[in-house]
Amino acid sequence: MADETRKIAFICSKGNLDMAYPALVMGWAALGNGIDVTIFFTFWGMDMINKDRVDHLEIPPLANASMKMNMMGVPGYLGIPQIAGVIPGMTAFATALMNSKMKKLEVPTVREYLQMLVDAGAKLYACKMSVDMFGLKKEDFIEGVQDIVTAGDFMDMTDGAQIIFI
Amino acid sequence: MATRTIAGKTVQVNDEGFLTVPGEWTKEIAIEVAKEEGIAELSANHWKIIEFSRQDASASGKSPTLRRITTGTGISTKDLFALFPKGPAKKVARIAGLGKPEGCV
Numbered sequence: 001m002a003d004e005t006r007k008i009a010f011i012c013s014k015g016n017l018d019m020a021y022p023a024l025v026m027g028w029a030a031l032g033n034g035i036d037v038t039i040f041f042t043f044w045g046m047d048m049i050n051k052d053r054v055d056h057l058e059i060p061p062l063a064n065a066s067m068k069m070n071m072m073g074v075p076g077y078l079g080i081p082q083i084a085g086v087i088p089g090m091t092a093f094a095t096a097l098m099n100s101k102m103k104k105l106e107v108p109t110v111r112e113y114l115q116m117l118v119d120a121g122a123k124l125y126a127c128k129m130s131v132d133m134f135g136l137k138k139e140d141f142i143e144g145v146q147d148i149v150t151a152g153d154f155m156d157m158t159d160g161a162q163i164i165f166i
Numbered sequence: 167m168a169t170r171t172i173a174g175k176t177v178q179v180n181d182e183g184f185l186t187v188p189g190e191w192t193k194e195i196a197i198e199v200a201k202e203e204g205i206a207e208l209s210a211n212h213w214k215i216i217e218f219s220r221q222d223a224s225a226s227g228k229s230p231t232l233r234r235i236t237t238g239t240g241i242s243t244k245d246l247f248a249l250f251p252k253g254p255a256k257k258v259a260r261i262a263g264l265g266k267p268e269g270c271v
Contacts, residue, residue, distance in 0.1 A: 005252070025270050032232050034253025107271055108233070112246070116233070119243035 006159035007036040007088045009154075012166060015047030017057040017098055017110075017113075022166050024113040031120040038161065039117070041145075042127035046134065049126060051082050054111045058095040061085045071097060111142065118144035125157075127148045173198040177263075184265050188223065192262025199261045205250065208261075212249055214239050219262040229253075229264040233271040 002124045003108050008030050047053040062085030069078040084090060100107075103162040108116065118124065126141060128150045138148060149157070170179045173194035178186045185191055198217055200208050206214070218239045221231040232255055238242050250257040255267050 028232075031247070032255030033255060038207075070236075072270070105271075116243050120247045140214060 004160075005034065007038070007158070009038040009040065009158040009161040009163045010040060011040045011163065011165045012045030012048055013043045015044035015053070015058040015094060016145060019045075020048050020057055020110050021107075021147060023164070024117065026109065026164070027117050027122055028113070028120070031117065031122060032143070036161070037117065037120075037122040038158060039122060040125050040127060040149075042130050046126060046130050048112070048135070049124060049145050051142050052112050054114070054142060055109070057136070058091050059095045060091040062090070064099060067094065071101075084085060095099075099145060100108050114142060114144060123157075125150070125154065127154075181264075184260060184267075185263040186265070188220070188263055191220070195263060196261050199236075199263075203257050203261060204252075205257075205261075210248070211238065211241060211245065212261075215241060215246070215258060216262045219258055223262075223264045228268040229259050229266060231267045231269040231271050232258075234269070251254060 006025070010027060012023050014020070016116070023039055027039060030037050041049050047057060058069075061080050062082065065086075066130070067080060068074075069080060070076065102109075107113075114124070124145045126136075126138075126145055126148045128148050131137075131148050138145070168179050168181065170174050171177075174204070175192060175195060177190040177195065180186050185195075194268055197208060200206075200212070205212070213269065215235055219230050219235060222234065222238060230238065232243070232246060235241070235258065236246055241249075244245070246254055250261075
């Protein structure tokens, strides 16, 4: 075990902005520690590698019980009324807020992060079934996505890896 | 706290082998530790990264993250991972006589 390189595989199934970051942060840390990284994008997670969607990931405040007004500087843990979440522009507002907080922390954008991961040796794959379902092609994906693979292929290529589903 | 003799100098190290007193670091130590990490020879770009990391750590009190190193030195992610293969985060810190990078990016 000691001689063998540790391997981690992430399955990204969500396209919301907040759910895009976990695999990116952990994948980057893994690569920095010499761990082999594979990321498999499926369902809504494919927005992360979709050229036209990656720069427009959003976080809706609706039905998000953890998103409190203290993110906007209101003291305490006052919630955002659910009814407010349906007001047009609220999702854009929450997204802009999260993006600006990330920027302040010098966290790269999703597109930039993926490029860093690819440059550091991560292997990215899109899920065949989702690709067919959404009617996408390899050209629709950002550079660095190596292939469109089946669930079976994924099992073969992650032999011995620790798998994290997001 | 454990001590270790590297390149003829006795230095303090923690249980993971990182130097704990940055001032005890010397270039000879860097060369020796690099060999242990599988880097036979330190090139100009290796030194650029080591020196930037040491300066940044002494200014901020924190060992720089990889992203900080690439933006600070202008060396690309690809090159950084080629210069310090298989885990640059710990390798750079170890060779530069610093602690593990603090921060996630």
